[in-house]
Amino acid sequence: MAQHTVASRTDFQPTGRALPFVPEQPRDRSEHVTPLTAAQRGVEWMNRWGCPGFCVVPHGEPLALECHSTAPVETSLRAAEIDCSGYSENGEGLPWLTAQVIVHNEQDDPRGRETQVWLGYGVHLAEISPAQARQALDSLRAFTTRLAAVVGLAEQVAADDRTDEHHPQARG
Numbered sequence: 001m002a003q004h005t006v007a008s009r010t011d012f013q014p015t016g017r018a019l020p021f022v023p024e025q026p027r028d029r030s031e032h033v034t035p036l037t038a039a040q041r042g043v044e045w046m047n048r049w050g051c052p053g054f055c056v057v058p059h060g061e062p063l064a065l066e067c068h069s070t071a072p073v074e075t076s077l078r079a080a081e082i083d084c085s086g087y088s089e090n091g092e093g094l095p096w097l098t099a100q101v102i103v104h105n106e107q108d109d110p111r112g113r114e115t116q117v118w119l120g121y122g123v124h125l126a127e128i129s130p131a132q133a134r135q136a137l138d139s140l141r142a143f144t145t146r147l148a149a150v151v152g153l154a155e156q157v158a159a160d161d162r163t164d165e166h167h168p169q170a171r172g
């Protein structure tokens with residue numbers, strides 16, 4: 001089933017651990033561990049868990065995903081850096097945008113095998129089909145052109161902004 005669902009990212013991180021959303025720029029480098037791929041773990045591991053070679057899920061560990069996943073790609077920009085609502089602070093430094101390939105192939109699953117893209121945006125997570133992800137990519141590409149126009153205009157207009165008194169440039 002390739003249904004579109006949106007779940008809270010925090011659902012997947014009850015302990016605040018960085019799995020499976022590995023931070024690109026961890027605040028504390030000593031916490032950063034590059035996850036092993038299934039291919040690096042070897043054939044025995046791949047056969048035991050039905051892992052594609054790209055999978056970085058630590059199967060068998062508490063809180064590990066019950067599916068297979070690539071290491072996510074993500075923006076270096078954190079959601080909380082640009083979200084004035086403060087809501088993103090609940091996500092504890094989640095990236096603004098993330099994307100990863102997910103494969104469900106649990107044995108005895110009547111659905112068989114299903115590939116998804118998980119597209120994260122702040123605390124939100126879209127679990128979508130590859131076709132839907134293609135739509136999202138096309139939409140994002142078109143949006144970046146319009147965003148560039150908005151940013152360009154804003155920069156021009158901002159040249160005349162007052163910078164004194166009660167007009168802080170940024171909050172938080």
Ligand SMILES: [Zn+2]
Nearest residue numbers: 051055057068
């Ligand atoms: Zn796996």
